[in-house]
Structures are given as C-alpha cells and as structure tokens.
Amino acid sequence: MTFRLRAARPEDIEPLYEMAKLTGGGFTNLPADRNALEAKLARAQAAFARDDDELGDDQFVLVLENTENGQVRGTCQLFTQVGQQWPFYSYRLTTLTQHSQELDRTVRAELLSLVTDLEGSSEVGGLFLHPNERAGGLGLLLARSRYLFIAMHRLRFAPRILAELRGIIDDAGGSPFWDGVAGRFFGMSFQEADYFNAINGNQFIADLMPKHPVYVAMLDEDARKVIGLPHPTGRAAMRMLEQEGFAYENYVDIFDGGPTMTARTDRVKSIAEATPSTVSDIALDIGERALIATGTLSDFRCAYGRRDIGEDGTIAIDATCARTLEIGVGDEVWSVAR
Structure with a gap:
C-alpha cells in the first residue's frame, strides 16, 4: 500500500469524525464533535485559499490518504500563529529559592505560573494515526510532512514553533493534573473542560483561573508526579520532536500537565535540511x-x-x-x- 499526505477537504469530515472518536480524550485539536470539525475544515479551506505570503492566523489540516483505495487513515494540523483569537495559556514551572540566616536553611519551592509566553508562535499539532495503521513509519510521515509544508511556505510561519503533547490520562478518561489544580476552581471534570475548550476556546481559563502562582508542594502526589510527562502513547512523538531539535523548557499544558516542546523554526532539522x-x-x-x-x-x-x-x-x-x-x-x- 502507498500513502501520501495531502490537504484536507470538506468531504473528509466523516473519516476525521470517526478518528476523533478513537482519541480517548485530551485531544483538543481533534474533538469528537462534527460541527467543530466542520469549522476546522472551513478555516483550513480559507487558509489554503489565501495566496499571499504573509504571517496570519491560519490553520492548515492535512490528511493521510491510502492512494489505492482513497481511505483517510490519519491527520495532522499546523497553526501559523497561536493566541490570536483568544490568549494562549501555559503553565511555566519555575523555582523560587529562599534562605533563612537564623535557621541556616535554604528552601527551594517549585511554582506553576499561568503565562502567555508562547503567544504568537506557530504550532504543529492534531496528529492522529488510525490504530490499524501504526506500522511502516506512517506516524513519522505524518509528523515530518508538516515540516516540509512549513519549509515550502516559510513566510507564513512564525520564528518560533511549539508542539503540545498530551499529558497523563487515567483509565476513566480523567486527568490527575486537572483534578489537582484547575479542577478545584472550575467545578467541572477534565473531560467536560477539555471538550468545552475544544469547542469554545480557553477564555474561560482567564475568566476563572486564579492568577497567583501555584506551589507544587501543595498539590496531591497524583498531580505532582505527572507534571511535564507525556501520555505513554506520546513518548515516541516526544522523541521525534527532540530529534528535530525541539526541547522541553518547563512549559506544561494547563489542562493535563503534558509537556510543551519548543524550537526556533529555522533550526528544526527537517525544515533546515x-x-x-x-x-x-x-x-x-x-x-x-x-x-x-x-x-x-x-x-x-x-x-x-x-x-x-x-x-x-x-x-x-x-x-x-x-x-x-x-x-x-x-x-x-x-x-x-x-
């Protein structure tokens, strides 16, 4: 069988919807909501139709097609500039050092601070490969095709690029990080918040989330131990990102605590080469x-x-x-x- 990546079309809605139902949650860029997916495809069509080489607020959707039977078996997305329609929030993990001369003791505390540092970056995301096709290097084809697309349309992407990896999700579809941090303030489950974010954006985070830093030591152990860890199914993706030149710089997702990887766009290996x-x-x-x-x-x-x-x-x-x-x-x- 032969496969190729191509631009998504409106008629790809059905296979995209079927794949979205297989993600298992925590996959904001591929929600199992037909209307949301149709809106993504419409936005992608507008982005593909804009032919001027300027940095804008575009979203591109690509699909993996089996050329022998026309079946769509995977998808990925590119965002040219995040944080334009609503703020792009992350938690930044930092360390506060304090010293007491009287006690002759130094204490270092880790903090989670709500930031918009990555606003304006490009993003690669929304990568999903049908479970029946996870062999033969198709995941690598999905991932790296995005970088060739960027290289071929370089002026439409920002100087910095990021990739968010899904964090730890338990067997019930919940997030220990959400339950230990934001869930305490919102009165909704992780699945409810994740779905709302996928459909409506995360402005509700700005409206309701406390702006003060969160001391990691005050979180329960289940939440602490998953900060910055990718979902087991995302470990290979994290290694691929590292091979491309992405690095984890202590930014984590505000919903599930998964790592956000960043790089200078022109230094991404597949773009530079x-x-x-x-x-x-x-x-x-x-x-x-x-x-x-x-x-x-x-x-x-x-x-x-x-x-x-x-x-x-x-x-x-x-x-x-x-x-x-x-x-x-x-x-x-x-x-x-x-």
Missing part, C-alpha cells in the same frame, strides 16, 4: 530514502520515496513516489532524507 529541486529523471530503484513533497497550499502532497540529487541540483526520484505524488520530469519537489 529541506531542499528544493527540479525533477530530472524518474527511475525504478535509485538513491537514498527520503520524504518528497510537491504542490503549493491546497495542492500540497508528500510521500516516502527515493531520491538522487545530482551535482547540478536536479533530482531523480523513484517511479512509485512519482506516481503517488502525480509528478513528472520538470516538476519542482522539496525533499529531506528519511
């Missing part, structure tokens, strides 16, 4: 394995393939990839080593 080339030849079996992408905005397509970049900068690609991406000699592609 992405190379534009003109296709000079299509062969049966050549060169090194790579991710290869083509097309602008709504015509964007990306797939695994093989490449051989010549001394003149042109590229030869394998026939299967050329067929999957519907390209031929003379077309422009961007590629990065797999």
